[in-house]
Amino acid sequence: MNKALSIRGLRKTYHNGVEALKGIDLEVDAGDFFALLGPNGAGKSTTIGVVVSLINKTAGSVKVFGVDIDQDFSRAKSLIAVVPQEFNFNMFEKVEQIILNQAGYYGIPRTQARSRCERFLRQLGLWEKRHDVARELSGGMKRRLMIARALVHQPKLLILDEPTAGVDIELRASMWTFLRQINAEGVTIILTTHYLEEAENLCRNIAIINHGELVEHTNMQQLLHRLQHQTVILDLATPQTALPEVTQWQWVLTDPETLEVEVDRTIGLSPVFSTLEHHHIRVLSMRNKSNRLETLFLGLVGSNVKNNNKEEV
Amino acid sequence: MTVGQLWTALLTLTRKEASRVLRIWPQTLVPPVVTTSLYFVIFGSLIGSRIGSMGGRQYMDFIVPGLVMMAVITNSYANVSSSFFSAKFQRNVEEMLVSPMPSAIILLGYVLGGVLRGLAVGVVVAIVALLFSNVTVVNWPLSIVMMLGTSVLFSLAGFFNALFARTFDDISIIPTFVLTPLTYLGGVFFSITLLPDFWQSIARINPILYMIDGFRLGVLGTSDIDVRLSIVVVLTFITVMFVADLVLLKRGYRLRS
Numbered sequence: 155m156n157k158a159l160s161i162r163g164l165r166k167t168y169h170n171g172v173e174a175l176k177g178i179d180l181e182v183d184a185g186d187f188f189a190l191l192g193p194n195g196a197g198k199s200t201t202i203g204v205v206v207s208l209i210n211k212t213a214g215s216v217k218v219f220g221v222d223i224d225q226d227f228s229r230a231k232s233l234i235a236v237v238p239q240e241f242n243f244n245m246f247e248k249v250e251q252i253i254l255n256q257a258g259y260y261g262i263p264r265t266q267a268r269s270r271c272e273r274f275l276r277q278l279g280l281w282e283k284r285h286d287v288a289r290e291l292s293g294g295m296k297r298r299l300m301i302a303r304a305l306v307h308q309p310k311l312l313i314l315d316e317p318t319a320g321v322d323i324e325l326r327a328s329m330w331t332f333l334r335q336i337n338a339e340g341v342t343i344i345l346t347t348h349y350l351e352e353a354e355n356l357c358r359n360i361a362i363i364n365h366g367e368l369v370e371h372t373n374m375q376q377l378l379h380r381l382q383h384q385t386v387i388l389d390l391a392t393p394q395t396a397l398p399e400v401t402q403w404q405w406v407l408t409d410p411e412t413l414e415v416e417v418d419r420t421i422g423l424s425p426v427f428s429t430l431e432h433h434h435i436r437v438l439s440m441r442n443k444s445n446r447l448e449t450l451f452l453g454l455v456g457s458n459v460k461n462n463n464k465e466e467v
Numbered sequence: 468m469t470v471g472q473l474w475t476a477l478l479t480l481t482r483k484e485a486s487r488v489l490r491i492w493p494q495t496l497v498p499p500v501v502t503t504s505l506y507f508v509i510f511g512s513l514i515g516s517r518i519g520s521m522g523g524r525q526y527m528d529f530i531v532p533g534l535v536m537m538a539v540i541t542n543s544y545a546n547v548s549s550s551f552f553s554a555k556f557q558r559n560v561e562e563m564l565v566s567p568m569p570s571a572i573i574l575l576g577y578v579l580g581g582v583l584r585g586l587a588v589g590v591v592v593a594i595v596a597l598l599f600s601n602v603t604v605v606n607w608p609l610s611i612v613m614m615l616g617t618s619v620l621f622s623l624a625g626f627f628n629a630l631f632a633r634t635f636d637d638i639s640i641i642p643t644f645v646l647t648p649l650t651y652l653g654g655v656f657f658s659i660t661l662l663p664d665f666w667q668s669i670a671r672i673n674p675i676l677y678m679i680d681g682f683r684l685g686v687l688g689t690s691d692i693d694v695r696l697s698i699v700v701v702l703t704f705i706t707v708m709f710v711a712d713l714v715l716l717k718r719g720y721r722l723r724s
């Protein structure tokens with residue numbers, strides 16, 4: 155299938171010696187709605203920075219719709235757009251001017267730029283504010299201004315770095331609707347977030363990054379399934395050859411004295427134990443099958459609370 | 468990008484720079500008029516009347532080309548250094564860095580902005596000068612070439628300064644401690660032939676001397692230096708600064724981590 159983004163062996167070591175990316179491989183299909191999830195400092199913004207040419211990579215390759223950024227950067231750039239994590243427009247410029255200028259940098263003639271500018275400002279509810287100076291916009295409006303600015307050259311790949319951090323719930327929902335619509339029109343979208351909920355709501359595929367390494371690269375359904383289920387390993391007192399028929403969970407004998415049980419968290423372990431007891435199968439001990447993902451998510455939830463306080467916009 | 472797209476990009480950037488000059492006109496266009504008027508009143512009228520002639524001209528007339536050049540130099544430099552540094556500081560330079568616009572166009576756009584302001588202020592100062600003196604330009608082409616070349620050069624220099632700058636202080640240090648002294652010593656207010664031989668040869672190290680002298684030749688028809696040398700100096704410095712700026716910009720020096 156056609157790849158919107160293909161990253162191989164990407165490494166980045168900053169001047170101060172911080173190894174932000176330790177060899178990332180990432181593929182995003184054309185037309186996908188993709189989440190790059192990870193806690194603060196994981197390397198999400200660094201990855202994006204390299205793709206959009208704001209950060210020089212240390213090693214590895216990046217292709218955008220098959221165009222290698224080392225070979226034809228100009229062409230690659232014209233296919234991508236980025237909505238960065240931090241505001242990066244001139245605070246003293248007018249909303250409309252910011253967008254028209256950005257269009258100009260991509261070589262779009264003024265008349266065409268004007269009509270696109272109007273379309274996106276209207277869609278994002280900023281048309282009334284077009285003559286306002288950027289500094290006077292609210293946090294949510296500033297973020298939408300960056301989205302309008304990103305779309306003006308009609309990119310095929312839109313990358314948003316934590317687009318809803320610090321945005322209130324109502325606005326977040328309308329932003330989600332807008333992004334879904336853009337995606338339905340054929341634009342591939344990658345967003346970074348540290349809210350699992352956001353990724354879950356919007357994205358079909360997901361990669362999870364932590365400490366500069368990819369921990370997961372899968373589709374949303376599989377990930378949710380795995381998060382929703384827990385797996386425990388039971389050591390049995392007597393060897394078994396067959397197991398009772400059950401429907402509520404799945405289990406398998408990895409050897410005659412070891413039973414691996416995968417059960418939905420909402421069901422819990424009680425019915426498992428009563429079934430075993432009912433069939434006179436005695437359990438000697440029990441342990442959790444180690445789950446890196448789960449540990450990571452507990453971490454994510456913890457850091458979310460902190461970030462919500464910090465990232466007032 | 469196609470030629471048409473490159474042209475659109477350059478036009479956009481230049482227009483943006485020009486509108487910035489107009490938007491903040493109390494900072495960009497008014498101060499030079501005030502300072503030069505003061506120079507004319509104090510040095511020209513009050514003190515100049517006691518000096519008599521300089522370089523074969525009325526003192527008031529003698530200082531006109533130097534004051535115009537001083538305004539061109541300071542304003543070209545200040546425009547590019549502060550505009551590009553503030554784009555770095557507010558990070559809106561990223562708008563340009565993520566776009567396919569080539570580095571050369573970015574540099575050219577800023578230089579055109581600097582030249583527009585340099586020349587605008589130069590012309591305004593010249594008009595003020597006409598109120599105090601009766602200078603008529605002897606050689607228009609030479610005057611225009613010297614003024615334009617100097618403006619381009621100091622726009623490029625301002626860009627260079629902004630690339631290195633990390634704080635707003637970094638873009639005021641060079642104008643205060645290097646440009647202003649060199650401009651004063653470059654013969655705005657006196658002919659270097661007044662200096663003893665030794666100091667004359669020291670003064671000749673100063674590139675600004677050549678620009679002011681070349682411009683003065685264009686305007687008044689009198690000079691201390693061979694004009695061909697002046698033109699070579701300006702062109703050489705333009706080439707060196709342009710290449711230096713472009714190389715650093717392409718590498719993303721202090722722009723990309």
Ligand SMILES: Nc1ncnc2c1ncn2[C@@H]1O[C@H](COP(=O)(O)OP(=O)(O)O)[C@@H](O)[C@H]1O
Nearest residue numbers: 168170172174193194195196197198199200724
């Ligand atoms: N410009 C920089 N210089 C040095 N270290 C940096 C720079 N930017 C980010 N880092 C470091 O690189 C790591 C990854 O950061 P980042 O990509 O911003 O993470 P995320 O976006 O996932 O929060 C962090 O340890 C961060 O401190």
Ligand SMILES: [Mg+2]
Nearest residue numbers: 198199239315
């Ligand atoms: Mg980040």
